[in-house]
Amino acid sequence: MFLLAITCAFVSKTLSGSYMNSMLTQIERQFNIPTSLVGFINGSFEIGNLLLIIFVSYFGTKLHRPIMIGIGCVIMGLGCFLKSLPHFLMNQYEYESTVSVSGNLSSNSFLCMENGTQILRPTQDPSECTKEVKSLMWVYVLVGNIVRGMGETPILPLGISYIEDFAKSENSPLYIGLIETGAIIGPLIGLLLASFCANVYVDTGSVNTDDLTITPTDTRWVGAWWFGFLICAGVNVLTAIPFFFLPKTLPKEGLENNADIIKNENEDKQREEDKKEKHRITKGKYTYFKYYEIDLLFHIDICHSFISDFLPFMKSLSCNPIYMLFILISVIQFNAFVSMVSFMPKYIEQQYGKSSSDAIFLIGIYNLPPICVGYIIGGLIMKKFKITVKQAAHIGCWLSLFEYLLYFLSFLVTCENSSVVGINTSYEGIPQDLYMGNNIFANCNVDCNCPSKIWDPVCGNNGLSYLSACLAGCETSIGMGINMVFQNCSCIQTSGNSSAVLGLCDKGPDCFLMLQYFLILSAMNSFLYSLAAIPGYMVLLRCMKSEEKSLGVGLHTFCTRVFAGIPAPIYFGALMDSTCLHWGTLKCGESGACRIYDSTTFRYIYLGLPAALRGSSFVPALIILILLRKCHLPGENASSGTELIETKVKGKKNECKDMYQKPTVLNDDELKTKL
Template structure:
């Protein structure tokens, strides 16, 4: 199965290449320099709208059981908030695959090349000549790419701005991948919500501000014609502001689920235990029941304490079917009521719902500020390279952030999160399964602390980039100055030509030649 997933991702990566990164180079080559930030912002907005729609679709699919159509859901004894619940993930893949095929059709009608913006304002002859020269230049660049590959690689590796920006991107992508990939799991464990609800909230609260930030960032760059050096300072200040806001998430915290034998004591209800101690799973009230200690089928007692199974709660009989089942005469439930329990973990306190709203508000503000800095920051990368190196440079930049950011980050971050697991599930064959419950305090330290450390180190690299930009002459500035110098020389020659050809001696000489 994992081979099928890997091959599918490989094909998807090949399909993404014409848009990202080659599409950005395409826009940068054929658009005016003041317009390209806005166009790239629109492209990035489209890249965010896709995940937004995908998350909303995933939220709906997560409410459907994975074996829909072949299992009677009325007989299920697990709810949406249960960690054993698996949604119908495969429906989203089928829908998105069909949409991808439809959206690929317009790309077949794109022209092989486009006239650069601004040429249409000149005379028709000049326009056609410039278009022809541009085509020849592009054609020569295409045929010379193979022999120019090593020189381009050497030029890029000797470009300190490019190298440092790539390192900066790798560090920040590591931080972003960790935060975004494990956010649903973190919010589920921290605030006790279902997967479907969490995915919906992430899509609604996080992605629209990113779209707006990309568009506004591109419009600001176009409207005020901000130089690359100013854009670098703007991106640094905005990103640093978002980084400081990120630490507010330490304030919106909740305690672990109160589970007897894991995070709370049987004898003293809701007294938290810092670590999992296996011998505490069994107590005097359930020793005679011969319960399995590895079973995870949690129930919530009417005393507000959860138990790993109805057996460990000391329940003697049950009433009802499916998720409406009620367990009665539970000896471990110490309460003045009827000592009953229902399926599922007990809900967390109402304060957790309020803290979740605070977390999402901070997320909205942080996503907007960070996306506002993305377009100015990305223009530093594009403008620090020569025009003929942009396709290769953008491609290598994307390659490095995906290889050193997208691949290892979920692996080592997931391994660290697994170390916070309090109880592992067990498969039917006896092998360990998925984690059923985490120590949320340790989880929080890793989820917030490690990305903060990686992102914080990236600002040290940013400071070096800002210092280099002070004395660094960007290729675009060099190209423009050389073009202005060539234009001045051409103007001088034309004026000399007009002075000479407009003189009386030249007119008389021309008349004699005409008569002869």
């Protein structure tokens, strides 16, 4: 029952996480903020995790672990609800456009007209920027993500340590594999939900979508990002319910019918009853002081435990070279992994010209099932062949290396930049490398009185895109909304009637083929990466002593949060911002979200930086393989079976009898060891 409940918890937490990652682009456009700030919002989840992870990991084992996990799920639900609040507190989303959705479309004030009215130009009035400070509502998303991170804290370390404590050691890899499978089902559901929400307009129900002049493929489109967060909040709260009914401890798997254990449990219960009877004082104020004394002793015990256990455990872990090298590998790999996962929808959208909804859907279909299969096969291999720690280290290392070499094929499946006149292409259709502001205008539109900053692209029938219909020199228009067609465009050089339609031009069938190659390659890499994950995780668990596992898992998670989860999206987002070719414009003239990137430079950053990071991680991995040839790990004999455990239990029974008979003879160290 605990395995089922913790798997559902992993489903709910990864559902929320994958949905948040998929909605980063929508949040960026909704609040008109740069990618680096969006990366900070995404990294705020790790900040919330950071606040509690080590102490929850250590002191959580001394408290009721299932209840703590349940409380964490409720807090995650609260965080998801906070993230949806801005939608209900701010006005309707208004995208920049030369075509007024609410105005009279037949006025043609947005077309090329000599001595035009200029009413659609951005103003320089600071009060307009003050009105648009509604974008500061992103702070709600930031705080909600921090709260969600705090709630997620107990699930991983307490859940894994609970499994490790009460499951057979040879079954542990399979159980963890099943849990990790739940951690893949969650993102699959999250990505499908995100794909649906990204395809629904953010203010659907309150605006007439027939009047919109943008489609989901447009970089100004914002999907209903808030709706999915409400669903995530409900799922997290429902997931918490079973944990409040699970026991604090379980009998060791395989020893449930052992008479010695049952007898020991009965003796423990009897001692607890005797202790309660001893302290059951029923005389007025004395009762209050007696319970106050018990509570005070409990807090003193916590402080003593911190000094006598926590610090020595930390010292022991820091002096464990295999454990420390494994943390170093994880930090480097997570820097690459977090960066790629967070911005993969944006990469597919910019590189291959797909909408956010389609990009998210394709990621879920092509990447998550192979990861799920890889986790299950990895766990089954560990169980079937009783893989030792040293063998697991070799399997994980060489599979990762093979997947890393396969990854470089991604550099070959690329598409060309979208040709936008005035940004990366001249009016004659010749590509230009650098963005030059004075190239926005040409002889064909210099008298049109067009705004130069507003992003409202149109696709000419010559295969080139233009910043707006006005800059394309179009003089007339027919149709309404997204079906509008512009005619008599003086800047569109073609033999026939020069016309244009709303939106960027498609990248063509060759780009679609390259997308298929990229997705297939990504699916193969995902399978190999996940196949190596379970053996690698076993190295982490088995290189520590049993009493250090909970703290060790927590410290490992803590380090990946601090040195990868928080900084990676921020610096990765800042590097992406550096490739922006054209920024969106607010009404007051300030820059908003990026509308189009240099896809070549974007590709080198998105694929090249993770490749460099992951390549450096194989140096400590090889050092671990060398150390394992000479070291004897604490967990190497952990799979010796039930007989060893039974012997230890019988020994413990006798030790406990002696301990209670002569409590004054034992010093602190001996008492701690026997307990």
